[in-house]
Amino acid sequence: MESANVFFNSNLKLLRNRRKNSQEQQAQLLGYTRSKYTALENGQTGNPPLVDLVKISNFFKVTLDDLLKSDLSRWSELELRKLETGDLEYISGKKMRLLSITVNSENKENLEYIPVKAKAGYIAGHADPEFIAKLPKFTMPNLPQGTFRMFPIGGNSMLPIVPGSDFIGQFVEDWRTLKSRIPCVLVMNGAQDFVFKFVTIGEGYFLLESLNAVEQAPYTVDFSEVLEIWKFYSYQSRQMPEPTSDVQQLKELVTEALADLKYLKDKE
Structure with a gap:
């Protein structure tokens, strides 16, 4: 077999x-x-x-x-131990629930949008098919296979993606598929907002990092604090990006040079 x-x-x-x-x-x-x-x-x-x-x-x-x-x-030893103790669902996200979705007249999944005024309601109603059915919905061309949802983004921690942009994410059914530093929206248990961060999976926790490290230092959250994860697909913004300053360009060049030096040192 x-x-x-x-x-x-x-x-x-x-x-x-x-x-x-x-x-x-x-x-x-x-x-x-x-x-x-x-x-x-x-x-x-x-x-x-x-x-x-x-x-x-x-x-x-x-x-x-x-x-x-x-x-x-x-599988890692951690995953196997979690499997044997019945806690693997927290690693994979499978303990959460089946995702509620809506479909159009052609039986294709809609892309639901969570407006700002519905943020708090989504935390409580994310598992309620009736709540999901009342969300604004539309279709987008050229989306790959999967379930997608659109979230409004606030705060400055992921600049240059500006506050007020709309994040389009693909539902992560199995959290173990996440690689290192994947941009995601996390729907947090008990939170009044969504968390948009780079996500790295650890042993029982997620490491969350901001694109704008000056705004917020990295921190961790336990698996049990997370309800849903949506992996970055694209974003929409009504604001033009700011031109890159000379200082920013110099910083990027220095960062690239340091990364190259580290790579060469690791090869020695």
């Missing part, structure tokens, strides 16, 4: 070994005969019945999607 990026057999063996169970012991825990379990783990069962996949998924507290399509041997 382990073809076309299906990792069921190797994942089953890895999960069993992490619990230090023999094949005989694991078979008993699942209510199988030794021969049936061995056939499943060794790939001798070409198309395992769905009922068996669900039983194994529930036993190891891993989603069917990850059990079949994720190479668990590539």
Whole structure:
């Protein structure tokens, strides 16, 4: 069965070994005969019945999607430990909820817009289909596949993206897909505003950094404080960007030179 990026057999063996169970012991825990379990783990069962996949998924507290399509041997020790304690949902964001969306007459997803006056209401109503249905909505050409939403941006921490711009973000279903310093809007639990920052995932927390470091120093938030993450796709602004000053150009050149020096030093 382990073809076309299906990792069921190797994942089953890895999960069993992490619990230090023999094949005989694991078979008993699942209510199988030794021969049936061995056939499943060794790939001798070409198309395992769905009922068996669900039983194994529930036993190891891993989603069917990850059990079949994720190479668990590539997961970090933190992710595997979280999986075994039932806390993996906080890393992936899957513990939050299913996203409420709206569609147009052609059954294509709308791009909902959260106006400034609806910011506080969105925190409370983000999981309410009726609230989402009342938001302004429109379509945009050339959007890739996925779910998108538009958020108004305030504050000076992400200059030169000016306050009053509108951020278009793509919904991040699995937080583990975020790389280092990805610009995102975070919808925070209990907050009255959205947080627009560079996001880096840590062990149980997100590191948030501003584009304008003078305005705000980096800080961290726990996974449990975050309701939704929307990865930057584009933004709209009614203000022309300011021309780059000579001082700013010099600063950028120095920054690039320092980065090149660090790269050369690391190669030594």
